[in-house]
Amino acid sequence: MKVLITGGAGFLGSHLADAFLSRGDNVICLDSGSIAKIKHNFDNPRFTYVHDTVLNEAMVDSLVGQVDLVYHLAAVVGVEHYVADPYAVLNVNINGTQIVLRAAYKHNKKVVFSSTSEVYGRNPKIPWSEDDDRVLGSTRIDRWCYSTSKAAGEHFCFAYHKLGLPVVVLRYFNVYGPRLDALDRGRVVTIFLGQALRNRPITVVGDGSQTRCFTYVDDAIRASVEAGLREEAVGRIFNIGSDREYTIGDLAEKIVRLSGSQSEIVFVPQEKVYGDSYEDVPRRVPDVTLMQQVLGVRAETPLEEGLRCTIDYFRKQLEDDEAAV
Numbered sequence: 058m059k060v061l062i063t064g065g066a067g068f069l070g071s072h073l074a075d076a077f078l079s080r081g082d083n084v085i086c087l088d089s090g091s092i093a094k095i096k097h098n099f100d101n102p103r104f105t106y107v108h109d110t111v112l113n114e115a116m117v118d119s120l121v122g123q124v125d126l127v128y129h130l131a132a133v134v135g136v137e138h139y140v141a142d143p144y145a146v147l148n149v150n151i152n153g154t155q156i157v158l159r160a161a162y163k164h165n166k167k168v169v170f171s172s173t174s175e176v177y178g179r180n181p182k183i184p185w186s187e188d189d190d191r192v193l194g195s196t197r198i199d200r201w202c203y204s205t206s207k208a209a210g211e212h213f214c215f216a217y218h219k220l221g222l223p224v225v226v227l228r229y230f231n232v233y234g235p236r237l238d239a240l241d242r243g244r245v246v247t248i249f250l251g252q253a254l255r256n257r258p259i260t261v262v263g264d265g266s267q268t269r270c271f272t273y274v275d276d277a278i279r280a281s282v283e284a285g286l287r288e289e290a291v292g293r294i295f296n297i298g299s300d301r302e303y304t305i306g307d308l309a310e311k312i313v314r315l316s317g318s319q320s321e322i323v324f325v326p327q328e329k330v331y332g333d334s335y336e337d338v339p340r341r342v343p344d345v346t347l348m349q350q351v352l353g354v355r356a357e358t359p360l361e362e363g364l365r366c367t368i369d370y371f372r373k374q375l376e377d378d379e380a381a382v
């Protein structure tokens with residue numbers, strides 16, 4: 058089988074490419090970003106890398122025409138971008154998705170769309186199942202532009218599904234692991250790890266009682282592969298995640314302990330980190346029944362075990378970076 062992964066050089070995309078390559082499939086990776094996470098596949102004759110943006114409609118059309126299955130992951134992701142450059146988030150995420158779906162419809166290729174737990178916003182009814190409401194703040198709060206962009210993408214998926222296109226929507230819950238973002242940047246795990254490995258203060262936003270369900274990347278990828286392969290997944294949405302809930306305060310303590318760091322944990326007001334255009338999500342927990350029943354996957358990697366692998370990866374990266382200076 059031949060698989061196109063848009064955003065295939067990113068965190069999830071690079072792991073998804075590895076998973077399909079190890080099944081013996083062919084992978085085309087379309088990405089406009091850094092090659093750091095995929096260069097280990099450059100010698101593999103079943104791996105093709107195309108450096109281009111998902112907004113290049115002619116390129117997307119040509120690549121979609123060559124494959125059996127499309128994973129659309131190319132997107133602007135990360136809270137720092139939602140508040141710093143909402144235009145890029147909305148433009149790439151909404152227009153990129155339309156371009157991919159238009160090509161998939163033309164060539165009749167199944168699309169697995171990478172969405173997000175952020176779609177549920179701050180719905181207080183926990184846990185969230187796939188048909189639950191979206192509860193978002195004002196459009197004056199830039200944080201919600203990502204949620205809105207992905208929800209628009211989901212609507213486009215289901216509009217095309219009505220026209221006969223096979224689509225699957227995956228909502229990821231705080232996936233972490235090796236190759237996540239880069240130390241000090243992106244999501245909370247890499248920010249805390251950058252601080253812990255350098256023995257700097259760990260910046261917990263607010264009082265640290267907000268919760269997340271951290272999902273180890275291998276679990277998320279197993280579910281994602283099944284979503285592409287299983288006929289019964291078509292036309293559905295799946296929460297992809299663990300349902301073990303941790304506070305951000307817990308996460309900070311675990312990272313300090315597991316990395317052997319000297320860091321102290323400090324509490325900082327959210328405006329100081331993200332400015333006025335940010336609102337936090339107080340609790341985020343998926344109902345994972347559908348993932349388990351239809352995709353046959355449980356996200357069972359314990360947080361401590363996943364964090365150990367992630368810490369080992371980033372510690373080595375830091376050592377390599379320091380050796381290169």
Ligand code: UDP
Binds near residue numbers: 175249261262
């Ligand atoms: N967070 C934190 N300190 C930081 C960065 C993030 O306490 O330096 C918190 C953030 O306020 C949120 C949680 O960690 O409650 C997860 O943030 P992330 O940016 O990873 O993504 P989110 O889950 O909010 O989409």
